[in-house]
Amino acid sequence: MSFYIALDFGGSSVKCAVMDHCATIIEQFHLPSRVASFEQWFEHFDPYFHHYQDKYSIVGIAMSACGAVDVETGFIHGKSSLYYLHGVDVISLFTRRYHVPVELENDACCAALAEKWLGVCRDSEHFCLVVIGSGVGGAIVTKGEIQKGHRLHGGEFGYAIMGFENGRPQILSHLASTYALVVKAEKALSLPRHSLSGIKVFELYDQDNEVIRSVVSDWINYLAMGLYNLHYTVDPEYIVLGGAISQREDLVVLLERKFDEYLQAMPYCHVKPNVIASPFGNDANLIGAMVHFSQRQGGRFSQNQYIGSA
CATH class of the missing domain: 3.30.420.40 (ATPase, nucleotide binding domain)
Structure with missing residues (x-):
């Protein structure tokens, strides 16, 4: 061997x-x-x-x-x-x-290769992988092949502009990464930097901390927006979530609730993103x-x- x-x-x-x-x-x-x-x-x-x-x-x-x-x-x-x-x-x-x-x-x-060959997308020819960590990254798989694009930047979803604050563009990585979640939670609780982690934030969430529940709700909304836009741009069979935070059991449930809100507000959009968590963590x-x-x-x-x- x-x-x-x-x-x-x-x-x-x-x-x-x-x-x-x-x-x-x-x-x-x-x-x-x-x-x-x-x-x-x-x-x-x-x-x-x-x-x-x-x-x-x-x-x-x-x-x-x-x-x-x-x-x-x-x-x-x-x-x-x-x-x-x-x-x-x-x-x-x-x-x-x-x-x-x-x-x-x-x-x-x-x-994405792990998912295609050994994971949840072994039988899928069209899927996107979104990694949530210090930023937001990903990969697009079409006809079983990773699509890197002309300049090797295909799948860099984290650079998508989600809005503006004081005239400055706010990209998905700044709004929906685990890093962004932790920083916003620390600011909301007036804690020094590096006081929290993604795990600790969700522990406070589970304890029904009202401040943290509001922070997580905003974070979920930005992440759901990014995934929704990706879904209607690429139309993948699956969107697979990677990164440590993807192992949070209710993450997909929280995202699906947001998708339902979007679809109710926009009845002309009827295809719901199919989001699943990677088994590999x-x-x-x-x-x-x-x-x-x-x-x-x-x-x-x-x-x-x-x-x-x-």
């Missing part, structure tokens, strides 16, 4: 996993993502790589990262808070250092990165292979 390391570069940390060729997670660990350079990040990763190389004989690295990823050149276009990811051939950088094959793909595209990007690696390296990933975490 062959073993790989999968890396998912996120805004708060880099999720890492040792995986087998079936995308089964064997071991997991986390590393910081907020560093000044790749050289600084390698100082954190090197000991783990060599430890697992000795233990499992690692034969490849599968990577997921935010931004407009060019899988051929290894460059990540656009901008993100992890600025060291941009302007460098990431694939070559890792290949030269660790001497194993390396593949890289956009994080939302990885999540925070592991979707890691699993999809492994699917992408296998496909790029000439493997034929079977829809029946995945068996979950070891």
Whole structure:
């Protein structure tokens, strides 16, 4: 059996996993993502790589990262808070250092691959994936293929302008991300920054905190607006929600209630978005990165292979 390391570069940390060729997670660990350079990040990763190389004989690295990823050149276009990811051939950088094959793909595209090959959309040819986290990102799948667009920005739903405040455009990521929810909740409760998390916000919501219930209601409305607009733009069979907050059991119910309100107010619109939650939670990007690696390296990933975490 062959073993790989999968890396998912996120805004708060880099999720890492040792995986087998079936995308089964064997071991997991986390590393910081907020560093000044790749050289600084390698100082954190090197000991783990060599430890697992000795233990499992690692034969490849599968990577997921935010931004407009060019899988051929290894460059990540656009901008993100992890600025060291941009302007460098990431694939070559890792290949030269660790001497194993390396593949890289956009994080939302990885999540979409996980859903298409191993998740809830195995039998669907047309679906959208929306990832809710530090921002809002996603991927569009049409006829079974991810549609990246002319400039590799297809699926960047978070840049959609949802309104204006003091003359400045307000985009979906600023209004409907988990980060936006937490910041607004902290302001509403007059708490210092970093006092809350998405989990804590919903704990207060469950405790019937009136202030937080109002904040969550506004947040749900913006998220529902974004998903509704996406639905009528692309007309997918499903909209799959990813990110840790997607595991909240009543999230889909709250969104469906909003859709019902919209449809009642606009009787000429009669098709309700079909929103479902990803079964993979925070592991979707890691699993999809492994699917992408296998496909790029000439493997034929079977829809029946995945068996979950070891």
